Amino acid sequence: MSESGIAASIGIDIGASKANIGVLDANGVVLAKSKVDIRGFKTDSDATLEAICLETAKVVDGAGIAMDRIGFVGLGVPGTVDSASGRILYAPNLGWRDVGVEERFRRHFGRTAGLVQDARAAALAECLLGAGRGEPVVVCLTLGTGIGAGIILGGKIYNGGFNTSGEVGHMIVQQDGEPCGCGRSGCLEAYASGTAIVRAARRLGKWNGVPGMDKAETVFEKARAGDGDARGIVERAARYLGIGIVNIVNILSPNVVIISGGMCEQEDLLIRPVREYVAVNAYPLAVESGAFRIVRAALGEDAPMIGAALLYRGL
Amino acid sequence: MSESGIAASIGIDIGASKANIGVLDANGVVLAKSKVDIRGFKTDSDATLEAICLETAKVVDGAGIAMDRIGFVGLGVPGTVDSASGRILYAPNLGWRDVGVEERFRRHFGRTAGLVQDARAAALAECLLGAGRGEPVVVCLTLGTGIGAGIILGGKIYNGGFNTSGEVGHMIVQQDGEPCGCGRSGCLEAYASGTAIVRAARRLGKWNGVPGMDKAETVFEKARAGDGDARGIVERAARYLGIGIVNIVNILSPNVVIISGGMCEQEDLLIRPVREYVAVNAYPLAVESGAFRIVRAALGEDAPMIGAALLYRGL
Numbered sequence: 001m002s003e004s005g006i007a008a009s010i011g012i013d014i015g016a017s018k019a020n021i022g023v024l025d026a027n028g029v030v031l032a033k034s035k036v037d038i039r040g041f042k043t044d045s046d047a048t049l050e051a052i053c054l055e056t057a058k059v060v061d062g063a064g065i066a067m068d069r070i071g072f073v074g075l076g077v078p079g080t081v082d083s084a085s086g087r088i089l090y091a092p093n094l095g096w097r098d099v100g101v102e103e104r105f106r107r108h109f110g111r112t113a114g115l116v117q118d119a120r121a122a123a124l125a126e127c128l129l130g131a132g133r134g135e136p137v138v139v140c141l142t143l144g145t146g147i148g149a150g151i152i153l154g155g156k157i158y159n160g161g162f163n164t165s166g167e168v169g170h171m172i173v174q175q176d177g178e179p180c181g182c183g184r185s186g187c188l189e190a191y192a193s194g195t196a197i198v199r200a201a202r203r204l205g206k207w208n209g210v211p212g213m214d215k216a217e218t219v220f221e222k223a224r225a226g227d228g229d230a231r232g233i234v235e236r237a238a239r240y241l242g243i244g245i246v247n248i249v250n251i252l253s254p255n256v257v258i259i260s261g262g263m264c265e266q267e268d269l270l271i272r273p274v275r276e277y278v279a280v281n282a283y284p285l286a287v288e289s290g291a292f293r294i295v296r297a298a299l300g301e302d303a304p305m306i307g308a309a310l311l312y313r314g315l
Numbered sequence: 316m317s318e319s320g321i322a323a324s325i326g327i328d329i330g331a332s333k334a335n336i337g338v339l340d341a342n343g344v345v346l347a348k349s350k351v352d353i354r355g356f357k358t359d360s361d362a363t364l365e366a367i368c369l370e371t372a373k374v375v376d377g378a379g380i381a382m383d384r385i386g387f388v389g390l391g392v393p394g395t396v397d398s399a400s401g402r403i404l405y406a407p408n409l410g411w412r413d414v415g416v417e418e419r420f421r422r423h424f425g426r427t428a429g430l431v432q433d434a435r436a437a438a439l440a441e442c443l444l445g446a447g448r449g450e451p452v453v454v455c456l457t458l459g460t461g462i463g464a465g466i467i468l469g470g471k472i473y474n475g476g477f478n479t480s481g482e483v484g485h486m487i488v489q490q491d492g493e494p495c496g497c498g499r500s501g502c503l504e505a506y507a508s509g510t511a512i513v514r515a516a517r518r519l520g521k522w523n524g525v526p527g528m529d530k531a532e533t534v535f536e537k538a539r540a541g542d543g544d545a546r547g548i549v550e551r552a553a554r555y556l557g558i559g560i561v562n563i564v565n566i567l568s569p570n571v572v573i574i575s576g577g578m579c580e581q582e583d584l585l586i587r588p589v590r591e592y593v594a595v596n597a598y599p600l601a602v603e604s605g606a607f608r609i610v611r612a613a614l615g616e617d618a619p620m621i622g623a624a625l626l627y628r629g630l
Binding site: 080089090135136137149151153158159160161162163164165166167168170171172173174175182184239240243246247248250251252253254255256280281282283285286287289291292 | 468480
């Protein structure tokens with residue numbers, strides 16, 4: 001039994017196409033896991049939560065885990081949550097607005113339940129068990145269709161005054177710059193997200209009809225193969241990501257900045273140039289100690305599920 | 316006697332031209348204060364600290380305060396401090412490098428001593444007694460020759476992983492932008508500090524030899540009197556300051572952003588436009604609650620001295 005009195009817990013991460021469900025022991029070891037495809041009904045929050053509850057019971061049962069060992073159920077969601085009321089305020093990719101979850105889970109599972117934004121769950125997991133282990137100030141960026149971040153201070157999730165901490169994708173990195181999906185312009189997300197990279201490639205016109213050009217990965221491949229246009233797009237993304245991280249570093253002075261999400265695999269074309277840009281352009285004392293690091297995430301796509309399961313340690 | 320067991324404390328704020336010394340009771344009431352002109356010898360850290368110690372003794376004595384009521388001596392400095400070792404690592408405006416202070420003060424006064432960067436001291440004072448009273452997440456920007464910030468979380472100073480939190484003046488707001496005094500380019504400080512405003516005015520050439528044009532205040536006056544060029548300079552400063560605050564808000568989600576320093580008096584030409592820009596351009600949920608505020612500082616130039624004296628409450 002752990003210090004918290006919780007021997008095992010359930011973590012659920014709702015994404016845009018599937019829910020990732022896991023049962024973890026108190027050390028963060030995944031005892032069992034499963035996925036539910038929610039594409040057919042995800043905009044219906046009742047149906048989605050119902051399907052998740054059913055699958056969770058199956059996972060626990062199938063793995064032969066005694067339900068009385070489980071002390072906590074955590075849910076990570078792609079949106080803004082109000083931890084105090086246990087409600088999802090807004091999850092644009094699911095189309096959910098003001099959905100109560102904690103109370104529902106508490107009733108269903110008969111366990112303490114918790115709710116957390118997925119980027120913060122991933123950051124907590126990386127801080128407790130991954131690339132930010134033991135560091136006092138951890139910022140974990142998720143680069144995907146959008147850009148978000150979780151901030152972990154002293155092992156606890158930092159939510160901010162209005163629960164909107166870590167909205168780094170909407171940091172303004174260019175005055176009157178590229179239009180962003182949020183309706184404003186010049187946001188980091190409009191330059192350095194997967195969506196932005198794909199859009200920049202499409203705008204060039206030269207790859208019309210070429211398969212795979214709806215994925216940022218393909219643009220990175222073309223850049224790696226020597227295509228000058230693709231290289232330009234990728235370099236622009238890396239430059240603005242560098243500016244974004246400089247700004248985070250100069251405000252927060254993190255010990256480690258972790259890059260997660262699919263794009264974190266792009267070590268040569270993205271992570272290394274960003275590291276070099278930050279080393280030269282951030283406030284010197286913040287990055288010169290040798291202890292400051294920009295690193296790739298260690299836990300992969302399970303990070304938000306793991307962080308949700310261990311949320312009781314990060315509150 | 317307060318909760319901390321400290322009935323009164325001494326706060327000292329070393330600036331570029333003078334040291335501001337005060338004795339405060341546990342409620343933050345200034346019982347006595349004095350200033351020492353340090354211009355003649357400030358680069359000599361020994362002579363400066365000696366003069367400060369002498370003047371402090373006089374203030375305490377002259378006000379008839381029993382030395383045994385004083386439980387703490389706090390020093391605010393314009394530079395980077397290492398709280399753990401009690402040393403000033405670097406204070407460029409004084410020309411000090413690696414100066415031990417805490418130990419010296421402890422020996423001299425026979426009291427617990429503390430060291431804090433002046434912007435953080437001002438932020439703590441504003442959070443405890445001024446414009447950010449009772450707010451969980453407070454960011455206090457100081458606009459002067461440079462731009463710095465203090466971040467106060469739950470009433471405690473946030474130092475960051477490498478003691479460099481709040482270096483917002485070196486946030487990059489324009490790629491390959493104006494050169495900054497730090498040697499890099501595009502920093503917020505290169506657009507929105509008093510120095511940047513004066514420099515932009517000088518560059519125009521039209522005010523050569525006009526008295527007062529070495530002060531940002533005069534540029535604001537000219538803008539207010541209808542000069543289009545001066546207005547352009549001031550509008551540019553306000554726009555970039557708006558971008559800087561949007562970025563702080565999107566990362567940290569503060570309850571209140573406090574603007575301090577001489578330029579915070581420019582309500583119509585600076586503070587109001589910044590407030591309007593942030594309302595439209597920050598992440599909506601961070602600023603739309605009605606509870607989020609951008610306000611002018613309440614404590615004036617004594618803020619760093621007050622914060623230094625109350626540092627024991629903010630550690």
